[in-house]
Amino acid sequence: MRGAGGGANLLALRSHNTALVLDLLRKAGTEGISRLELAERTGLTPQAVSKITARLREEGLAAEAGRRASTGGKPRTVLRLVPEAGHAVGVHLDRDELRAVLADLDGTVVARRHAALDLGAGAEAVLGRVAAVVGELGAEVAGAAGGRSLLGVGVALPGPLDHRRGVLHRVTGFPEWDGFPLRDALAERLGGVPVVVDKDTNAVALGLAVGGEGGSFAYLHLGTGLGAGLVVGGSVHRGPRTGAGEFGHQVVQLDGPPCGCGDRGCVEALCLAAVARGEMGEAARVLGTGAANLVGLLDIDRVLVGGRTVEGAPGVFLGGVRGVLEARARRTGEECVGVGLVSGESRVAEGAAQLVLAPVFGQDG
Numbered sequence: 001m002r003g004a005g006g007g008a009n010l011l012a013l014r015s016h017n018t019a020l021v022l023d024l025l026r027k028a029g030t031e032g033i034s035r036l037e038l039a040e041r042t043g044l045t046p047q048a049v050s051k052i053t054a055r056l057r058e059e060g061l062a063a064e065a066g067r068r069a070s071t072g073g074k075p076r077t078v079l080r081l082v083p084e085a086g087h088a089v090g091v092h093l094d095r096d097e098l099r100a101v102l103a104d105l106d107g108t109v110v111a112r113r114h115a116a117l118d119l120g121a122g123a124e125a126v127l128g129r130v131a132a133v134v135g136e137l138g139a140e141v142a143g144a145a146g147g148r149s150l151l152g153v154g155v156a157l158p159g160p161l162d163h164r165r166g167v168l169h170r171v172t173g174f175p176e177w178d179g180f181p182l183r184d185a186l187a188e189r190l191g192g193v194p195v196v197v198d199k200d201t202n203a204v205a206l207g208l209a210v211g212g213e214g215g216s217f218a219y220l221h222l223g224t225g226l227g228a229g230l231v232v233g234g235s236v237h238r239g240p241r242t243g244a245g246e247f248g249h250q251v252v253q254l255d256g257p258p259c260g261c262g263d264r265g266c267v268e269a270l271c272l273a274a275v276a277r278g279e280m281g282e283a284a285r286v287l288g289t290g291a292a293n294l295v296g297l298l299d300i301d302r303v304l305v306g307g308r309t310v311e312g313a314p315g316v317f318l319g320g321v322r323g324v325l326e327a328r329a330r331r332t333g334e335e336c337v338g339v340g341l342v343s344g345e346s347r348v349a350e351g352a353a354q355l356v357l358a359p360v361f362g363q364d365g
Contacts, residue, residue: 017044019362021052025062025081026106026361032065032078053079060085061105081105086151086360087141089134090353092200092346093157095119095173095224098129099346102137103353105360107210111140112346119157120174123185130155131189152194154355155186156203156348158225163242166197172225172248172268173260196355198238201245203351204306204342205229206236210354210363215301218294219342220247222287222317223307226268228294235364252289280313284320291321292328295337306342314341 020042024033039049056062057079065080083104092099096118102111113133119126138150160169166183187195198206205219209231219229228247230237237244248268249261256265257273267290274283291303303321310317322339329336344350358364 016362017042017048018052018056019360020044021049021056022061022081023361023363025056025079028078028080030065030080032068032080034068034076034078036076038079083108084141088151088353088356089137089153090203090349090351090355091130091133091153091155092203092348092352093117093119093126093130093155094200094348095158098133099349100130100133100137101346101349101353102140103350103357105357107207107350107354107357109346109350109353111137112349113137114345119171120176123177123180127186127189130186134190134193150193151360152196152356153186153190154196154198154203154352155182156198156200156352156355159199159201159227160243160246161197161199163198163202163238166195168197170261194356198352198355199227199229199245200348200351201227201229201247202236202238203229203355204347205231205351206358206364207347207351207354208304208342209234209236210358213302213304216298217302217304218247218291218298218300219304219306220287220291220321221307221348222271222283222305222309226271226287226290226307230294230298230300232298232300247290247294250290250293252286252293275309280316281320283309284313284317285324287317288321288324292324295325295328300337302338302340304340304342306344306347308345310341311343311345314343317341 021038024038024041035049039046053062061082062079063082065078067075068078083106086105088103090101098115098117100113101109103109134153158171168177168180168182170178183195183197201221216232221227226248228245230245249266251263251265252267253265257269258264259266259269267286270286271283305317305321318341326336
């Protein structure tokens with residue numbers, strides 16, 4: 001893996017106008033798009049587009065994709081994105097495992113890693129494991145395509161945390177991480193490669209939005225814990241202190257069982273207790289109750305559920321959550337929001353890669 005030089009150069013291209021052009025190049029796919037079309041769709045002058053595309057070609061991010069007949073005059077040269085020109089590593093740190101992916105500029109996963117992990121083993125052990133995995137994945141592209149370096153590394157893990165500063169708060173069940181500057185510590189360990197840190201739920205929500213999930217929705221992730229990623233108006237909603245989405249710690253039973261956060265009767269505690277008893281139907285009902293609270297508060301369009309526990313009994317959880325939301329809709333006279341399943345063991349890691357990639361194309365990261 002090379003140092004941060006190439007990655008920093010690529011990240012420096014993320015001006016608003018350049019991002020507009022890159023996004024259109026990506027959406028055009030292998031068929032490409034002409035400079036005239038880029039100017040028309042971005043509102044930029046042809047001269048500005050020519051300067052931007054010349055720089056992108058110089059950096060290896062864009063290439064000619066042939067010629068296309070025009071309505072008059074000579075055929076137009078069309079350009080395409082070069083997906084292999086840059087890569088991002090996405091890392092999912094769960095309480096008991098690590099998953100990582102290497103994704104190209106299109107977001108296509110070209111390599112994966114999976115290993116056991118003890119999040120409570122301490123910062124030194126966890127950082128060392130992450131750095132080793134990033135090094136392995138980075139080595140797969142270090143000698144390819146002219147030795148281009150990584151754009152950066154996205155790390156997603158349970159919250160709460162400060163997304164802007166990359167500092168962890170009291171991760172539920174692991175208070176020893178409180179105040180740890182994960183972003184800066186990992187960037188130093190990686191020799192200056194840019195690092196972005198966010199909650200696992202936000203990473204998945206971003207990946208879904210980038211992948212075309214429209215409108216306002218909530219992604220509910222039930223695995224070793226429970227949290228939510230919120231997309232409002234097409235952007236991930238983190239809040240002014242980046243603390244939004246602590247869905248699992250809304251209290252729904254005042255005299256309920258203790259939760260790892262220190263409160264009692266949290267949705268997470270009730271859900272996980274039902275799962276431990278093997279009562280998946282009850283866990284789904286509790287999850288649905290929390291989802292109904294979100295729908296009532298935010299008036300979102302859709303509720304999506306995922307995570308390893310949900311994937312163990314997808315029909316039960318989809319049916320249970322949908323049943324609670326349908327009952328709410330009958331009471332209120334409102335139209336019931338849609339409910340969907342998000343599957344895939346690496347969805348968090350793939351979303352973590354988008355924490356790096358999405359801003360390159362002018363999307364929320």
